[in-house]
Amino acid sequence: KAGVTQTPRYLIKTRGQQVTLSCSPISGHRSVSWYQQTPGQGLQFLFEYFSETQRNKGNFPGRFSGRQFSNSRSEMNVSTLELGDSALYLCASRKTGANTEAFFGQGTRLTVV
Amino acid sequence: AQKITQTQPGMFVQEKEAVTLDCTYDTSDQSYGLFWYKQPSSGEMIFLIYQGSYDEQNATEGRYSLNFQKARKSANLVISASQLGDSAMYFCAMREGNKLVFGAGTILRVKS
Numbered sequence: 550k551a552g553v554t555q556t557p558r559y560l561i562k563t564r565g566q567q568v569t570l571s572c573s574p575i576s577g578h579r580s581v582s583w584y585q586q587t588p589g590q591g592l593q594f595l596f597e598y599f600s601e602t603q604r605n606k607g608n609f610p611g612r613f614s615g616r617q618f619s620n621s622r623s624e625m626n627v628s629t630l631e632l633g634d635s636a637l638y639l640c641a642s643r644k645t646g647a648n649t650e651a652f653f654g655q656g657t658r659l660t661v662v
Numbered sequence: 663a664q665k666i667t668q669t670q671p672g673m674f675v676q677e678k679e680a681v682t683l684d685c686t687y688d689t690s691d692q693s694y695g696l697f698w699y700k701q702p703s704s705g706e707m708i709f710l711i712y713q714g715s716y717d718e719q720n721a722t723e724g725r726y727s728l729n730f731q732k733a734r735k736s737a738n739l740v741i742s743a744s745q746l747g748d749s750a751m752y753f754c755a756m757r758e759g760n761k762l763v764f765g766a767g768t769i770l771r772v773k774s
Contacts, residue, residue, distance in 0.1 A: 582761060592753065592764040605760045637705055641762075648695030648714055648757055653707035 551575065555640050555654035562661050567628040570657045574621050574642030581623040582651065583615060586637040595638075598623055599645075630661045664689045664758040666765035674771050675744045682729065683739045683768045685754030691715075694756060696737040698726070701751040701767070710752075713737055744772045 554573040562568050574581050583595040594607040598617035615625040621642070627634055637658050641651035665688040675681035687696065698710040713721045713728045721728045729738040741748055749772045755762040 580760065584762075591766050592762075594761040594763075597760045599760070607761070639705075639707060641707070648712065650697060650709045650712055651762060652709060653699070655704060655706040658705065 553640055553642050553652050553654035555638075555657050557657060558655065560657060560659045562630050562659065564630055564632060564661055566630050567626060568630060568659060569624055569626045570638055570640075570659075572623045572625075572640030572642075572654060574623070574640075575652055578642035578644055578652075579621050580643050580645060581617055581621060582641045582643075583623070583625050584639045584641065585609075586639060586656075587635075592639075595625065627659075632661050635659060635661045664691075664694075664756045664763045666754050666756055666763055668754055668765035668768050670768045671766075672769040672771070674773055675741075675748075677746060677772055677774050678743055680740060680742045681744055681770065683741070683752050683754075683770065684736070685738055685765060686734075686736045687754070687756055688735060689756065696728070696730075697755045697757075697762065698728070698737075698739045699753045699755060699764075700748075701753065703750070707753070711739070741770075746772050746774060748772050 556571045580599045582597040597605040601617045612628045617623045637656045639656045641653045643649045643651040667686045694715045696713045700708045711723045711726045725742045727740045751767045753767045754765045
């Protein structure tokens with residue numbers, strides 16, 4: 550059974566540019582969440598999608614957006630990149646259910662220069 | 663809001679020995695679940711073990727077990743017979759709605 554796949558693994562972008570990250574969940578998982586991990590702030594929740602609808606959003610500026618497609622694949626977009634957006638972006642998928650475990654991808658490491 | 667506290671920034675353990683990683687939590691919910699994840703240097707978060715608040719027994723998964731003390735709001739991870747491959751960052755987490763709230767993590771180094 551294939552795991553969660555995130556592409557690309559590494560990205561280097563310039564300030565002011567925009568970037569799109571992709572996440573393919575485990576087959577049958579309809580919930581996809583995104584997290585940002587930085588040394589200073591740790592793991593922070595960005596947003597969660599279920600059946601193409603955003604159900605939750607974390608405390609991030611509007612430059613961070615996402616979407617989910619009918620096949621449950623998800624993308625997140627960051628516009629007008631800032632140096633502080635440099636981070637590991639992790640995607641997780643899970644089945645529905647109150648306390649089902651989330652399975653994570655290997656992450657996309659974004660560096661903004 | 664849920665809160666997870668991991669007070670050990672780093673831990674060392676000798677290969678083949680057991681180690682306990684601490685996690686305390688704060689929640690007003692009666693029903694909740696606690697998760698432990700391992701993050702090697704590659705970056706991927708690997709699910710290790712889950713404990714439900716109403717589970718009567720402490721969770722175990724192979725060499726991983728949870729020392730769950732509900733009254734003290736603690737859910738410590740015990741790794742038995744440590745291996746060099748256990749060297750990684752370990753995170754305790756709790757679900758809050760549709761998101762996970764993570765602790766700051768503990769770096770574990772296994773010495774040979």
